[in-house]
Amino acid sequence: MRVLGIESSCDETGLALYDTEQGLLAHALHSQIALHAEYGGVVPELASRDHIRRTVPLLRKILAESGTSLAETDAIAYTQGPGLAGALLVGAAFASGLAAALGKPVLPVHHLEGHLLSPFLSSDPPDFPFIALLVSGGHTQLMRVEGVGRYELLGETLDDAAGEAFDKTAKLMGLDYPGGALLARLAETGRPGRYRLPRPMLNSGDFNFSFAGLKTAALTLIRKADADSPEALAAFHADLARAFQDAVVEVLTAKAMDALRRTGVSRLVVAGGVGANHALRQSLGVATETCQARVYYPEFEFCTDNGAMIAFAGAMRLLHGESPQQAGPFSIRPRWSLGLA
Ligand code: KG4
Ligand code: ZN
Numbered sequence: 001m002r003v004l005g006i007e008s009s010c011d012e013t014g015l016a017l018y019d020t021e022q023g024l025l026a027h028a029l030h031s032q033i034a035l036h037a038e039y040g041g042v043v044p045e046l047a048s049r050d051h052i053r054r055t056v057p058l059l060r061k062i063l064a065e066s067g068t069s070l071a072e073t074d075a076i077a078y079t080q081g082p083g084l085a086g087a088l089l090v091g092a093a094f095a096s097g098l099a100a101a102l103g104k105p106v107l108p109v110h111h112l113e114g115h116l117l118s119p120f121l122s123s124d125p126p127d128f129p130f131i132a133l134l135v136s137g138g139h140t141q142l143m144r145v146e147g148v149g150r151y152e153l154l155g156e157t158l159d160d161a162a163g164e165a166f167d168k169t170a171k172l173m174g175l176d177y178p179g180g181a182l183l184a185r186l187a188e189t190g191r192p193g194r195y196r197l198p199r200p201m202l203n204s205g206d207f208n209f210s211f212a213g214l215k216t217a218a219l220t221l222i223r224k225a226d227a228d229s230p231e232a233l234a235a236f237h238a239d240l241a242r243a244f245q246d247a248v249v250e251v252l253t254a255k256a257m258d259a260l261r262r263t264g265v266s267r268l269v270v271a272g273g274v275g276a277n278h279a280l281r282q283s284l285g286v287a288t289e290t291c292q293a294r295v296y297y298p299e300f301e302f303c304t305d306n307g308a309m310i311a312f313a314g315a316m317r318l319l320h321g322e323s324p325q326q327a328g329p330f331s332i333r334p335r336w337s338l339g340l341a
Helices: 033-037 044-066 085-102 111-121 162-172 180-188 212-224 230-263 278-290 308-319
Strands: 002-007 012-019 023-031 075-081 105-110 130-135 140-147 150-156 267-271 294-296
Touching: 002 085, 002 111, 002 308, 012 044, 012 308, 023 044, 023 308, 033 044, 044 085, 075 085, 075 111, 075 308, 085 105, 105 111, 105 308, 111 130, 111 140, 111 267, 111 308, 130 230, 140 230, 150 230, 162 180, 162 212, 162 230, 180 230, 180 278, 212 230, 230 267, 230 278, 267 278, 278 294
Parallel strands: 002 075, 075 105, 130 267, 267 294
Antiparallel strands: 002 012, 012 023, 130 140, 140 150
């Protein structure tokens, strides 16, 4: 069975072909980072227009790379939500139009399901059940995953997502958008312990998070900063980045470990853009080792948004008996919770 996947929920256009026998045949991605950089954040209307521009060339690219034709595709999966409404509409309309023209069925996919199944695209995939820590620019969630389609939400952020907090704090420091990875790099050079930021909800006894206060705490330090030279200012930023990252990493690690302990599950899957963070990986590696658990990550290129995870999630749904829809009227779900069963 061969599935074409289309991701267009935010600022990346991703297309991929996944075959349940042969694995991932091809995938292609276009990032809009350069397009939005001058505005310091994603401009939804520009994002939608760019998805329109990129989708057909990316489709041609993966067909050429895989040496296959659309006629050999069995179904078309697209991200139905959550995400930016206009951006989602591009993928949904394209998928539905193409499916109608080809006489193929469509599969609406939840973006976060794509993320949490993405480690199965690696050569060393986890077994079920596992705890998933989803840490992206739009979401921070802990889920218990029993199997495909069986997701239980344990907790989530009450305000900013972890990646959003990274990006907003980076912006306060004058770093380019999206600053999460840049802040992380800066933190590598920072001195530990010069500043101590709060650990929000560390001892809340549940699996919820809150990161908005950290950004405010960072802002307070920035306002009070009295660096008298460019070198002192650079050192201040590095030390603050370190303090910020240490706080986020400590909270994410503690809550993820608590979820493993309290559910008795021994596998942790980390997905979403913040899963690329080295300090988080190091911290989770040490913590899981001490309690004989194991942590799994998607391949580096599939940590952030991509079409492969949508094609894969669609294929898994088909394999697990979901009947795809005949192409016709379609809908998007910009706000959509996964696993509130
Ligand atoms: O999963 P993703 O590509 O998009 C969403 O669905 O949101 O995640 C993007 C987020 C951004 O907030 C970005 O700043 C953050 O992941 N990010 C990082 C790192 N690399 C990407 N945050 C911390 N450290 C990193 N190395
Ligand atoms: Zn995402």
